Amino acid sequence: MTTTSYTPSNNANIAMQVLAALVGGFIIFLAAILVWSLGYQLVYAGRIFPGVSVAGVDLSGMSPADASVTLNQRLAFPYSGQILLRDGERIWAASPAELGMVFDASASAQSAYKLGRSGGLFGAFGDQLDARRTGTSADAAIIFDQSVAYAYLQRLAFEIDQQPIEANLHIQGIEVVARPGQMGRYLNVDSTLIALSNQLETFRDGEVHIFVDEVPPALLDVSSQAEVARQILSAPLRLSLPGANEFQDPGPWVFNVETVANMLVVQKRTSDNGSNLEVALEAGVLHEILTGIAAEVDRPAENARFIFNDDTRQLEVLQTSLIGRIVDMEASKAFIHDQILAGAHDIPVQVISDTPTVVETTSAAELGITELVHSETSYFYGSSPERIQNITTAALAFHGVLIAPGETFSMASVLGDISLENGYAEALIIYGGRTIKGVGGGVCQVSTTLFRTAFFSGMPIAERHSHAYRVYYYEQSASGGREASLVGLDATVYIPLVDFQFTNNTPNWLLMETYPDGSARRLTWKFYSTSDGRSVDWQTSGPQNIVPAPEPLFQVNDELEKNEIEQVDWDAEGADVAVNRTVFRDGSILFEDAFNTHYEPWQAVCEYGAGTEDVEKKAKKAGLCQ
Secondary structure, three states: OOOOOOOHHHHHHHHHHHHHHHHHHHHHHHHHHHHHHHHHHHHOOOOOOOOEEEOOEEOOOOOHHHHHHHHHHHOOHHHHOOEEEEEOOEEEEEOOOOOOEEEOHHHHHHHHHHOOOOOHHHHHHHHHHHHHHOOEEEOOOEEEOHHHHHHHHHHHHHHHOEOOEOOEEEEEOOEEEEEOOEOEEEEOHHHHHHHHHHHHHOOOOEEEEOOEEEEOOOOOOOHHHHHHHHHHOOOOEEEEOOOOOOOOOOOOEEEOHHHHHHHEEEEEEEEOOEEEEEEEEOHHHHHHHHHHHHHHHOEOOEOOEEEEEOOOOEEEEEEOOEOEEEEOHHHHHHHHHHHHHOOOOEEEOOEEEEOOOOOOOOOHHHHOOOEEEEEEEEEOOOOOHHHHHHHHHHHHOOOOEEEOOOOEEEOHHHHOOOOHHHOOOEEEEEEOOEEEEEEOOOHHHHHHHHHHHHHHOOOOEEEOOOOOOOOHHHHEOOOOOEOHHHOOOOOOOEOOOEOOEEEOOOOOOEEEEEEEEOOOOEEEEEEEEOOOOEEEEEEEOOOEEEEOOOOOEEEEOOOOOOOOEEEEEOOEOEEEEEEEEEEEEOOEEEEEEEEEEEEOOEOOEEEEOOOOOOHHHHHHHOOOOO
16 A cells, blocks of 8 residues: 655645646636737727617717717607607697707717727726627717706796686675685696606607696685585574563564675685685674664663652652663674574674662662752743643653762763654754754753753853854743843753763762743752852853844745735844853862853744735734844
8 A cells, every 4th residue: 555645845835836827827817808808909999899889779890980970860869759748638749859958979979989998908898798798888978958948848837837726705696606726736847857857868759747836725615614605595684682572672683685695795814724714794784783773772771760858858769770781792793703604593682781870779878969959940931832841851851860970961861862752842943044843842941951050050061052042031030031141051952963961070979850840931950969068150241242133034935825924933132142150169269161152143034925915014013023
């Protein structure tokens, strides 16, 4: 048996032999590649390697110049190609050239020529081998002018862009017409430009999706508001008083559907949550409606009325107090608005109670009423029954009325409507520069008496208007004659335009009592309170700058018979009167005021029937217009 032994030196020799073989083989491999590459490049010197193409055009073996010519001939894509731009069902077709694409054949040929000639030995060899075996496409040199594409897309935007349309709701007759909103659409040029660029780089026909941004309108859907409007118009609107007594209280107030439709408005509301439409009753119309209802409903609280018993020095009840009610305008508007939007058609008006200050159980001591502080009497001899009726009616309206400390009292607040329905008759009044018959003639006897009572009791006068001319009723003394000192102490009222007001500037309540006496032709007005020590000093100039009355006027009245003559106005001298008053309290001046009155001269007027002769002579004989 032969035994072979291995030593370390033998192993090293073997390894060296193997390594030498590998290195030799690799060198041979490199040499082969180098020979191939150099030989391949020598064979295709100045020509494009086999298997190389640009955009599908085979350029194998061509020189760059020939390749450029071939590409120009074969690749007309920028002009013959077609790019479709789509927006839903709408399509626009354009050539790549129209979109800014330009093909550079020379640069593309150079790109094809360089393929396999760069990347080092192995890179070049790999490219050459890949091109020969499977074919390789060189990049086409494309110039894409985005400004041209941008301009093209901007033109498309004129066709595509659409502003959002707000939803609309309006009332046509009693019909509710609603139109939904529409989304706004705007071409997104930048995003579309990117997609277009990607498609052009493929050098193939294709379709590009147009990017469109949608913008919703502030109001897109108003169907719910339209339903609210239809519900409102489904039945008449009925407003009423809560807990109304059908025999005593006004209402209900019913508005038919046509009327409600004319009252409806559709208004835009903006909040933190965005914009919305609101259906409501027009605020001005609703206010007008409620104002009319308030005129019927409002009933101010009435204090109890009393008379002062001079013997017991206590109050005696004439009339119990009355709780008032007032339409709460703002609360009613809000409540009606909410209820009508909720579908209600029978809605109560919101009313608040007005509580009287003085009730029938209030005592004289609580009000500070302990004595008669002043009394004034005027006379009206020669008054007609109608005038006496009006004086009595108006005066009794103030009987037992209380005035609070610091309150400015208005005659209008008590008189209210002077009408036949309220117990007044037609009598002579001054109106439009003439003395004519009118409802309430004689009420100024009442205002004049109150003025004098307030004047001589030392109360501040807040509003006073004199008559246009001197009226002899207001200058009468107890004996029936004229008293010059009373000239300038009259006061006229013509509700609601002309009022008389004075202020109770004492710390106590003031009770007024009125005593008209038609048979004695006098009116007495009393103030009860507690004296605060005030007194009145006054002076009058008496009538000054007297102007005689014009000559009487005689005029035909077709309603009179022949030889019938009537005096319809009476003459009066014009004059100026100055009355000055000083009010003292405990010897010190409390305040001073003045009342300057100007009276126009007044003309007597007689009317006669047509055909009457010697009118002035007959009038004088009858004691008229003298």
